Amino acid sequence: MMDHAEAKAMYQEYLARAAVLERHRRYAAEVVEATEGSGQTPVEPLATMGKNGGPLLCDLCRKPMILEGGGFQGVKADAAWHRNPKPGWTSWIAGGMVVRIESNGTLRVFHGYPGRSGCVLKADRADERDRAAFRERTATANVSAKLELLSAYFKAELPENANDDVLNQIYRVLFLYDPGLGINSPD
Amino acid sequence: MSETDLPSWPELEARLVAELRTGIEQAREASTGEPLAVLVLWADPYKGWYEVLADTASRNRDGARARNQRLLALLPELATASDAWKTAMRVARQVQALDFDPQYGDYTFSDDPIHTFDISFDAFVRSPRYAELNAGGEDGWLEGHVRFVIARAIARLVGEDAFAGLSPDLLRVGYAYPDSGDAIIVAHVEP
Numbered sequence: 001m002m003d004h005a006e007a008k009a010m011y012q013e014y015l016a017r018a019a020v021l022e023r024h025r026r027y028a029a030e031v032v033e034a035t036e037g038s039g040q041t042p043v044e045p046l047a048t049m050g051k052n053g054g055p056l057l058c059d060l061c062r063k064p065m066i067l068e069g070g071g072f073q074g075v076k077a078d079a080a081w082h083r084n085p086k087p088g089w090t091s092w093i094a095g096g097m098v099v100r101i102e103s104n105g106t107l108r109v110f111h112g113y114p115g116r117s118g119c120v121l122k123a124d125r126a127d128e129r130d131r132a133a134f135r136e137r138t139a140t141a142n143v144s145a146k147l148e149l150l151s152a153y154f155k156a157e158l159p160e161n162a163n164d165d166v167l168n169q170i171y172r173v174l175f176l177y178d179p180g181l182g183i184n185s186p187d
Numbered sequence: 188m189s190e191t192d193l194p195s196w197p198e199l200e201a202r203l204v205a206e207l208r209t210g211i212e213q214a215r216e217a218s219t220g221e222p223l224a225v226l227v228l229w230a231d232p233y234k235g236w237y238e239v240l241a242d243t244a245s246r247n248r249d250g251a252r253a254r255n256q257r258l259l260a261l262l263p264e265l266a267t268a269s270d271a272w273k274t275a276m277r278v279a280r281q282v283q284a285l286d287f288d289p290q291y292g293d294y295t296f297s298d299d300p301i302h303t304f305d306i307s308f309d310a311f312v313r314s315p316r317y318a319e320l321n322a323g324g325e326d327g328w329l330e331g332h333v334r335f336v337i338a339r340a341i342a343r344l345v346g347e348d349a350f351a352g353l354s355p356d357l358l359r360v361g362y363a364y365p366d367s368g369d370a371i372i373v374a375h376v377e378p
Contacts, residue, residue, distance in 0.1 A: 074327025
């Protein structure tokens with residue numbers, strides 16, 4: 001009889017990672033909603049939705065967004081909000097800004113314009129390199145065998161999990177490329 | 188320096204000259220023997236982040252060709268909006284064909300810059316004094332001042348022949364700001 005030790009360990013790891021991811025995914029969705037809009041960007045979330053209520057930081061250079069126009073040209077979002085905490089205030093962003101959901105559902109914020117300039121250009125290149133390295137590293141990994149172990153474990157001990165949906169979620173969390181949680185955080 | 192002291196432009200110029208000298212030296216060391224077409228100081232004065240980038244002549248020629256073709260293909264789309272005439276002058280300048288590729292993000296040495304350094308005026312930019320000064324310009328007060336300082340630093344290095352030997356052909360030297368994907372060329376250095 002199988003003891004399912006390896007499958008149990010995988011499942012526990014999945015549960016731990018999924019719990020963390022779930023918090024970060026909710027946070028990412030909140031930030032995306034708070035900052036969305038065409039043209040100008042709301043300043044308040046840029047200044048206050050980062051770690052410990054601080055500014056959102058660029059995932060590459062780890063610095064706040066910088067405003068453009070008006071009397072706040074070149075001023076970082078948190079400093080600008082400190083001077084002018086006016087609800088609903090929107091501003092252009094110097095050098096552009098990207099708010100994006102990563103493949104694992106977590107938040108990424110960058111200075112720049114995708115494909116053109118700024119931190120996002122460097123980040124995208126680094127991401128391509130990291131993903132290529134991951135593909136190379138895992139090319140020979142037998143993921144099917146691991147999923148079969150999990151499937152057998154579920155059938156034997158957790159029948160409510162013995163379905164494709166759960167296995168697919170585990171596959172996505174444990175075996176696909178993990179881009180990490182990003183620099184900004186709901187904590 | 189207290190947070191309300193104005194930046195010293197001569198000091199900044201001296202620092203930029205020194206850092207650019209380091210960048211030029213490292214460009215020489217990084218050279219694979221291919222001629223360079225352009226060397227650019229990427230500058231974000233608000234973040235205090237600077238990088239020296241460069242492009243080889245062959246990569247830059249290919250990049251210029253691709254850029255010119257891309258912009259030419261874009262022209263019909265840019266011209267069809269009903270109010271396109273209002274920005275036609277700026278758009279025409281932006282999409283004009285160039286004999287070099289100004290898009291520093293594509294440069295040979297842009298993934299890993301040749302040289303990076305920090306010069307931060309963050310405390311000053313956050314001060315009330317900066318808020319008083321920072322009104323009415325195309326750039327912010329800091330960025331506008333730093334443009335001229337960078338240009339002076341580059342001109343000084345050109346005058347000192349500091350770029351000698353980097354390329355047997357014409358070398359363009361300039362800088363780039365984050366507000367545009369294109370570099371601004373300050374000087375042409377003849378071999």
